């Protein structure tokens with residue numbers, strides 16, 4: 001079935017620290033979501049509005065996740081607002097797990113979610129905060145420079161399953177209102193594009209950031225971005241839990257809220273933050289009937 005079929009299609013809208021998502025439950029993977037349809041749904045004026053879309057599919061029903069079905073019943077088929085595909089979304093996976101639990105599709109407690117960036121284990125605590133085991137960061141040694149509006153900064157290349165360039169700046173306002181378009185970054189290092197974080201210090205192991213998300217523009221939060229920032233800040237500060245054996249925690253403030261990131265001695269990075277469902281309804285088939293696929 002295409003999403004412009006005649007019967008209404010259920011959707012929800014949710015956010016994690018104001019990184020907001022259209023959620024399309026589709027356990028049997030029967031709904032086609034070409035990039036043009038995703039882009040229309042994510043358009044906040046012409047559609048539902050979102051920084052991305054969470055297509056909720058059983059792993060067994062999706063060719064990219066079938067091999068993971070024994071480990072994780074559900075697959076987060078994540079799309080950016082422009083319809084492009086990304087490996088992982090940290091805020092999205094919290095919202096995804098919250099949706100599964102709210103819908104009664106999983107038990108309370110721990111949930112495994114398959115993503116293109118591997119299976120993520122998610123813990124939902126009684127107060128509602130959600131902790132995700134995000135995996136390990138990879139820090140290639142490339143020297144990267146990012147440029148916005150004629151100013152350039154050196155950046156740290158961090159891969160959290162998806163690519164990031166983390167730049168420490170003097171003032172978050174230096175990028176002005178220019179983060180809706182991709183900052184310049186070297187395509188030789190990032191052939192598939194990159195998420196770019198601008199970071200300032202707020203105190204000991206406490207930073208604040210803005211982000212340009214690949215495929216979505218400037219957003220009010222990025223979970224993988226916050227993890228990349230915490231790891232880059234730790235290395236800058238001379239802290240590496242995989243060497244010292246002591247976990248390191250950073251508080252990361254974003255325009256849409258706060259995330260707490262801990263890197264453990266085995267390299268595993270845990271991210272804790274909220275997840276909220278704000279609405280649910282049905283898409284009007286007429287809305288999308290004219291979207292070219």
Ligand SMILES: N[C@@H](CCC[C@H](N)C(=O)O)C(=O)O
Nearest residue numbers: 086089090091162222223224
């Ligand atoms: N908002 C996300 C990241 C979504 C994917 C990203 N735009 C990409 O293309 O890699 C997060 O919370 O991690």
